Amino acid sequence: MSMSTAHYSGPRVVLGLVFIMLFSVFTPLTPSGMEELHQSIEESRHGSSDSMVSYDLYIAEQNSSAGGSGVITTHIPDSGGQQDESMVGGVEFKSVPLISNLTVIGDAGGGSVVPLFVYIRFSGQDQSTADLTFELMSGTTVVATDTATIDDPCQDGGILGSSCAYQYRPYEMDISSTLPDGGGNGFVVLSGKQITLRMTAETNCAGGGGVPGQGSDCDVRVAYGNVDNSNGAYTRMGVKANALANSKVKVHHSGGSWNDAEVLEWAPNHRSEHRTMQLSVDVRDSFGRDDIKEVKLVMNTPDDTAVVFEKTFSNSELKLDNEGLVAQHEWTYSAGRAPGEYGLRLEVRDLQDNLVVYSHEGVEFVEYAVFLQLAPSQGDVILIAPEKTSTVEFELEHIGADGVDMDVQLSLQRNPGSDWLIEFSEPGGYELSGGGALVRPTLTVTAPDDLSDAPTQFDIIGRAYADTNNDGTSEEVQVVTTSVSIEEVGVYAPPKMSVFEDEEHTMEIADSERSEAYDPDVSHFIDGEGAGQFYMEVLNSGFDFDTFRIRVDGPHTWTVRMYDQDTSSSLVEEGAYFMTNQVESHNFQSMIVELTPPLERGVDDIAKFAVSVLSEGNTSLRSNLSFTAHRTYGVFAQVTSDEFGLPLGHIGPFSSARSLPLVITIDITNAMDEGEPVSNWQIINPSELDVNLEYKNQVFGTWGFAVSDTDSSAVVNTISLGPGDVESIRLSTTPGNKVKAGNHTIYLRILEIGEEELPRYFDLPLEFEIEADMPDDLEIIQISTNLPMQPGDKRTMDFKVFNGNNVDLDLLLEIDGPDGWEVDLDSIAYMGVDAFGEKTFSVIVIAPKDSVRDGDIGLIIITAQPLHKETAYGPSYTKTKKVEVNIECSGSGDCLLQELISPRQSTVVAGGGFILLIIFAAFLRGKRSAKIYEDFVDEVDLEEDREIESTEFEEIADEEWEEDIELLD
Numbered sequence: 001m002s003m004s005t006a007h008y009s010g011p012r013v014v015l016g017l018v019f020i021m022l023f024s025v026f027t028p029l030t031p032s033g034m035e036e037l038h039q040s041i042e043e044s045r046h047g048s049s050d051s052m053v054s055y056d057l058y059i060a061e062q063n064s065s066a067g068g069s070g071v072i073t074t075h076i077p078d079s080g081g082q083q084d085e086s087m088v089g090g091v092e093f094k095s096v097p098l099i100s101n102l103t104v105i106g107d108a109g110g111g112s113v114v115p116l117f118v119y120i121r122f123s124g125q126d127q128s129t130a131d132l133t134f135e136l137m138s139g140t141t142v143v144a145t146d147t148a149t150i151d152d153p154c155q156d157g158g159i160l161g162s163s164c165a166y167q168y169r170p171y172e173m174d175i176s177s178t179l180p181d182g183g184g185n186g187f188v189v190l191s192g193k194q195i196t197l198r199m200t201a202e203t204n205c206a207g208g209g210g211v212p213g214q215g216s217d218c219d220v221r222v223a224y225g226n227v228d229n230s231n232g233a234y235t236r237m238g239v240k241a242n243a244l245a246n247s248k249v250k251v252h253h254s255g256g257s258w259n260d261a262e263v264l265e266w267a268p269n270h271r272s273e274h275r276t277m278q279l280s281v282d283v284r285d286s287f288g289r290d291d292i293k294e295v296k297l298v299m300n301t302p303d304d305t306a307v308v309f310e311k312t313f314s315n316s317e318l319k320l321d322n323e324g325l326v327a328q329h330e331w332t333y334s335a336g337r338a339p340g341e342y343g344l345r346l347e348v349r350d351l352q353d354n355l356v357v358y359s360h361e362g363v364e365f366v367e368y369a370v371f372l373q374l375a376p377s378q379g380d381v382i383l384i385a386p387e388k389t390s391t392v393e394f395e396l397e398h399i400g401a402d403g404v405d406m407d408v409q410l411s412l413q414r415n416p417g418s419d420w421l422i423e424f425s426e427p428g429g430y431e432l433s434g435g436g437a438l439v440r441p442t443l444t445v446t447a448p449d450d451l452s453d454a455p456t457q458f459d460i461i462g463r464a465y466a467d468t469n470n471d472g473t474s475e476e477v478q479v480v481t482t483s484v485s486i487e488e489v490g491v492y493a494p495p496k497m498s499v500f501e502d503e504e505h506t507m508e509i510a511d512s513e514r515s516e517a518y519d520p521d522v523s524h525f526i527d528g529e530g531a532g533q534f535y536m537e538v539l540n541s542g543f544d545f546d547t548f549r550i551r552v553d554g555p556h557t558w559t560v561r562m563y564d565q566d567t568s569s570s571l572v573e574e575g576a577y578f579m580t581n582q583v584e585s586h587n588f589q590s591m592i593v594e595l596t597p598p599l600e601r602g603v604d605d606i607a608k609f610a611v612s613v614l615s616e617g618n619t620s621l622r623s624n625l626s627f628t629a630h631r632t633y634g635v636f637a638q639v640t641s642d643e644f645g646l647p648l649g650h651i652g653p654f655s656s657a658r659s660l661p662l663v664i665t666i667d668i669t670n671a672m673d674e675g676e677p678v679s680n681w682q683i684i685n686p687s688e689l690d691v692n693l694e695y696k697n698q699v700f701g702t703w704g705f706a707v708s709d710t711d712s713s714a715v716v717n718t719i720s721l722g723p724g725d726v727e728s729i730r731l732s733t734t735p736g737n738k739v740k741a742g743n744h745t746i747y748l749r750i751l752e753i754g755e756e757e758l759p760r761y762f763d764l765p766l767e768f769e770i771e772a773d774m775p776d777d778l779e780i781i782q783i784s785t786n787l788p789m790q791p792g793d794k795r796t797m798d799f800k801v802f803n804g805n806n807v808d809l810d811l812l813l814e815i816d817g818p819d820g821w822e823v824d825l826d827s828i829a830y831m832g833v834d835a836f837g838e839k840t841f842s843v844i845v846i847a848p849k850d851s852v853r854d855g856d857i858g859l860i861i862i863t864a865q866p867l868h869k870e871t872a873y874g875p876s877y878t879k880t881k882k883v884e885v886n887i888e889c890s891g892s893g894d895c896l897l898q899e900l901i902s903p904r905q906s907t908v909v910a911g912g913g914f915i916l917l918i919i920f921a922a923f924l925r926g927k928r929s930a931k932i933y934e935d936f937v938d939e940v941d942l943e944e945d946r947e948i949e950s951t952e953f954e955e956i957a958d959e960e961w962e963e964d965i966e967l968l969d
Contacts, residue, residue: 052240053354054107059093059197059224059235068094070224072195074291074351077234083225084166087120087132087201091222095195095287099323100246102286104195105186106144106175107238112185114144114173115238118199119166119227124153124218127206132220136173136237137196143187144173153218166223168233189286197237243291244356246284249346251363254278254330264361267369267399268337269435274371274399276332277363281313283348284324292318292325294349299331299363302340336435339367339401368477369400370408370432370464374484375440381485383585384447384454385543388491392443392484396462398432406432406466407474410441413459413481421446457485492617493542499593499611499627500535503565509534512613512623519647523606523630523765525671531596532629535565538580538613539588547616549577550591554609557598558629565590577614597631605631605763633760634672635681635721635750640728641665652769656739656806661732665710666764668729668750670721678722679760683707683729684749691763692746702736703746718753733768740835741772741806770806775866775873777804778811780881783840788888789858792849796826799881800840801864803833810867813841817860820848830867845885856887 055074061083063071069085072095085091105111114136122130129151136144148171154164179186189195201220224235251262254276266277285291295318299308311329318325344360374380375393382392396408409429412422425442432439447454461481465474499510501524510518526532540546550571552560562571562578571578571591580589598604608628615621630636639649642664651662670679686692686705707716710728719727731748745765752759783798803809811831817823826842833839845860852858862881866873 051242051245051356052103052105053242053350053356054238054240055243055352055354056236056238057095057195061225063096066094066096066194068092068196071095072197074287077225080226082223082228084121084221084223087199087220087222088203090198090200093197093199093224097192097194098189098286099288100191100284100286102189102241102243103179103186103245104138104189104239104241105179105184106173107240108172109174110184111240112175114175116146116171116173116197117233117237118169118171118235119223119230119233120150120169121164121166121221121223122150122153122218123155123164123221124203125155125206126153127151128153128204128218130201130203130218130220132171133198133200134171134173135198135200137198138187138189139193139196141177141187143177144175146171146173150220165229166221166227168230173237191286241286242356243286243350244283244348244358246286247346247348247356247358248282249297249344249358249360250280250282251344251360252278252280256280258282265364265366266333267371268339268365268401269335270369270371270399271397272332272335275335276330279311279329279331279344280326281328281346282321282324282326283318283346285348285350287350289320289323289325291350292348293351293353294347295325295327296347296349297329298345298347300343300345302338302342304343308342336402337365339365341365365401367401367404368406368464368466368468369398370406370462370478370480371395371397371399372408372410372460372462372480372482374482378484379586381487382445382458383487383489383543384445384451385489385491386447386449386451388543389444389446392445392458394441394443394460394482396430396432396439396441398435398437400435402435404434404466406464406477408432409463409465410443411461413461414455416455416458417448417453419448419450451488454488455486457483459483489541489543490618490621491542491544492546492615492621493540494621494623495546495548495613495615496539496541496588497611497613497623497625498537499625500537503535505535505537505590510611510625510627512625515625518627519650520608520626521628521767522647522649523628525630525632525636526595526597527671528597528601528605528631528633531559531561531594532631534593534595534627534629536562536591536593536611537588538583538591540583540585542615542617542621543585544617545582545584547582548580549574549614549616549619550580551577551612551614552593552609553612554595554629555598555604555607557600557604558607558609559596560609561594561596563592563594565592568592579616595629597629601758606765607631632671632762633752634676634679635668635670635752635760635762637666637668637748637750637762637764639664639764639766640667649765650743650767650769651733652767653771654735654769656735656737656741656770656773658735661704661706661734662768664731664733664766666729666731666748668719668721668727670723670725672723674723676723678720680718680720680753682718682751682753683716684751686731686733686746686748686766689747689749702738704732704734704736706732708732731766735768735770738836739770739806740808741770744768744770772807773805775803775805775807775809775877778802778809778864778866778877778879779804780862780864780879782881782883786883786885788886789845789847791847791852791887791889794844794846797843797845797883798840799843799862800838801831801833802838803835806835808835809833812865812867814863814865815843815860816863817845818858820851821858821860822846823860847885847887852887852889854887854889858885858887859883860885 057072057074058077059070060073060075060077061071061080062069069091070083070093072093106113108115116134129149132148132150134146135142156164175185175187177187178184179188199222203218203220205218222235227234250258251264252260253263256278258280267274279297281295281297283292283295295313297311300306301308309331313327317327319327341362341364344363346358346360348356373395375395378393382390384390398406400406407429410424422443422445430439430441443460459481460483461479463476464478464480466477467474468477497512498508501507501509509524510520538548538550550562554560563569564571564581571580583589595609597607606628608626610624610626613623642648642651642662644651651664654662668681685707687703708714708730709716710730716729721727745767747763747765750762750764752761779802781800781802783800789795801811809832811833813825813829813831815823815825824844826844831839831841843860843862847858860883862883863878865878
């Protein structure tokens with residue numbers, strides 16, 4: 001749809017042309033229908049009563065986050081300069097991506113028309129025309145359009161040097177889309193999408209006949225931003241929308257979160273800690289946070305005649321949250337507020353002074369309400385014991401409106417059984433007269449002897465009744481519940497105890513029920529010139545009164561005394577025990593533990609104390625804890641960091657093969673009183689301290705230690721400290737070889753310089769934990785010489801096992817020999833070998849008397865198998881030693897007989913050869929005798945039968961016979 005415009009082309013006469021050019025220079029031309037259109041739009045805005053409000057969307061200077069040639073914004077572009085672009089070929093203007101869905105309708109034509117006001121300049125020769133197209137898009141979808149034709153070009157220059165001015169032209173874009181659910185014409189811009197306005201011009205430039213000096217080209221340009229000589233008018237379009245539709249307000253108790261269920265019912269006379277409303281606002285403007293001008297909360301009385309409170313949030317109170325603004329306001333109402341529903345609304349005003357009001361469903365102050373809870377002195381647990389009576393105290397309070405009476409009946413929601421005796425102090429109920437009334441009901445519980453089916457808690461239900469109609473009859477108006485946990489205890493129970501460093505019991509160092517929470521070896525410093533004090537609590541966790549015996553065991557050189565912390569009186573001593581007072585169930589007694597170190601310096605400076613507390617009612621019930629006291633002389637040191645973290649001062653575990661240094665940061669503190677002079681202190685290298693060198697075969701003598709400052713690698717040998725001063729140093733430790741696995745303690749000494757007789761000092765214990773090596777460095781070594789044995793000999797052979805691992809090993813020794821040999825250990829088969837140590841053992845070997853021959857070898861196999869908790873390591877860790885024993889029996893008839901009875905293969909071969917030689921010799925001699933006989937027979941046969949052939953035998957020479965015999969040998 002096109003809005004009609006006035007036509008300004010004049011007659012082709014000089015006077016008319018001059019008039020037109022002068023008029024265009026000094027007065028921006030406006031269509032005659034412009035004022036009427038403005039008036040109709042304003043009337044439409046002020047007369048609107050729905051949730052939609054009118055927005056002027058301006059075309060301003062380009063925004064890098066929006067794209068396009070210019071940005072569509074709700075901000076008036078009244079600063080900066082004029083921007084312009086040619087519409088030929090198309091130009092686009094875009095909004096920033098919207099932060100929430102936005103429903104849009106037109107600001108005219110009953111919502112179906114979007115008014116558009118544009119500064120346009122059409123330049124060209126007379127009779128030129130231009131076709132304009134305007135397209136409004138939601139994302140990439142066209143939702144409104146308009147087309148128009150202009151035929152009033154202007155020219156720059158000319159006879160009088162005139163110029164073309166931008167003209168303010170109105171158009172109307174018809175919305176082509178409809179809202180869902182039959183909502184009429186309109187469109188929705190989805191969150192993250194943009195509003196786009198596209199302007200396109202196609203020109204038809206007339207040629208020739210123009211004013212002399214003019215060109216033949218024509219152009220259509222649009223001006224936006226702060227347009228020159230615009231007199232407060234801007235390129236813009238008008239829409240109606242509710243950009244704040246996603247804004248909300250919620251009501252919670254103080255400390256509630258946004259996603260918690262809202263609290264819409266409040267009690268007029270509740271306790272002060274329950275009379276604070278937390279009102280949370282979340283304001284979401286589709287055009288962004290900068291479009292929000294003011295946020296206000298307003299609460300009205302039930303009849304809307306008065307404002308209860310009004311809260312306008314400041315810029316500092318509104319916090320940016322995901323492109324929206326959030327804030328909280330806490331309002332504590334006074335007791336006695338009148339019952340009824342109070343109106344609550346959120347008012348948001350945008351930059352264009354549109355006021356959007358969101359009415360909350362309302363907050364109700366109820367007329368009837370009671371509050372039931374455990375009494376503050378009661379705690380949340382009731383202790384029960386077989387056949388014992390326990391009591392629980394509650395508080396029941398009327399928190400409803402003034403002048404309203406109520407009766408409340410209390411009962412258990414579930415009865416634990418007929419063998420339980422349970423009753424309230426007022427079985428007939430409790431009267432509450434008006435808001436603020438308070439009573440303290442008591443529940444008495446007598447438990448049965450058998451508590452195997454005892455419940456874990458008692459659930460108490462309270463039913464409130466009131467005369468709501470003033471007719472003398474009561475009806476139930478509220479049901480409240482509470483619960484108390486049940487803890488089954490013995491008549492007597494193990495006491496619970498804790499030890500603290502400070503008098504206020506805030507710095508706990510040991511706890512009998514949380515022993516894993518504290519390292520008992522961590523030093524807790526006391527002044528070496530006097531006694532140190534620690535503070536202990538003993539809690540009676542049993543059902544009945546009890547008295548406790550306390551025993552403190554530590555070095556005999558230290559003196560232990562105990563006092564009651566409240567009265568400072570000494571605890572009664574009975575032998576090795578200190579006796580507490582009688583302590584009520586689940587109450588405690590606080591005591592002072594005074595520890596005095598020995599007078600002799602350097603003796604038991606570090607003392608670990610084990611504390612045991614026994615129940616006097618049942619001496620089998622006891623608790624234990626331990627802690628360490630450390631004597632100081634005005635200076636102490638503490639580990640502040642190492643690569644292994646907590647606990648500080650425990651370095652490791654690390655491999656025994658580690659070569660990289662262990663770096664430990666240590667703070668040295670001067671603990672002397674204020675006013676004492678600055679003193680100098682020497683840092684003794686641990687490798688030079690006798691107590692370290694004397695430790696288990698001087699294993700630390702092979703370690704490397706270096707002390708430096710924490711800022712550089714400069715070596716530090718001495719430091720100067722005034723009272724309260726702290727100096728940090730770095731100790732680099734390079735472990736040596738052959739150190740047994742486990743924990744090893746070395747000491748770093750801080751020694752005062754300049755005091756020859758009694759210098760002050762401090763020894764800092766550092767505990768190093770070395771990992772255990774696998775037991776694969778194990779060797780069996782033969783000590784005795786391996787000499788030959790005669791048959792039946794008995795010999796003891798000595799061996800040793802060397803353990804090259806860094807762990808002690810238990811070994812199972814086994815020995816095995818050939819058949820007929822007797823081999824055994826000369827000791828038990830189990831043997832313990834220290835890390836890096838060795839141990840000898842003997843093996844008894846008895847050679848067989850009848851079954852061996854000269855040169856026999858007996859193979860004896862010895863195995864050493866490491867054991868771990870009576871379970872052997874894998875086969876790969878078992879070590880084997882093979883020992884060969886030779887038999888020597890030359891000249892013995894037994895050996896010859898055994899050789900004949902049980903010949904070896906070599907003997908069999910030699911004997912067999914000898915027998916074959918004899919047989920062969922006999923064979924040859926027999927063959928020679930047969931030949932003489934055959935010769936005689938042949939002569940007889942020859943005479944008798946000449947047909948028989950004779951065979952010629954060669955005579956065997958004696959020399960050949962002797963050669964054959966030699967070959968056999």
